[in-house]
Amino acid sequence: MESTKEQLILDIENLLNRYDGVSPTHINPELLQFLDRQTLLSIIDSILRQQEKTNESNVEWLEQFKQY
8 A cells, every 4th residue: 555645744754753852843735736755755765764874873883882
């Protein structure tokens, strides 16, 4: 089952709002007129990749303390 554009917008908002202490992100639904489904999926992919890079950086940073 394919996600609707509305659901993809909600998914993007949820990804951006995962972190405590960050101001909530709300995406104007009028953007649905301008963004196609593929673009929304690309945005989700980009957010997930960035979060993955951040997690890898955090692990590398934490690894340095294992030496002690």
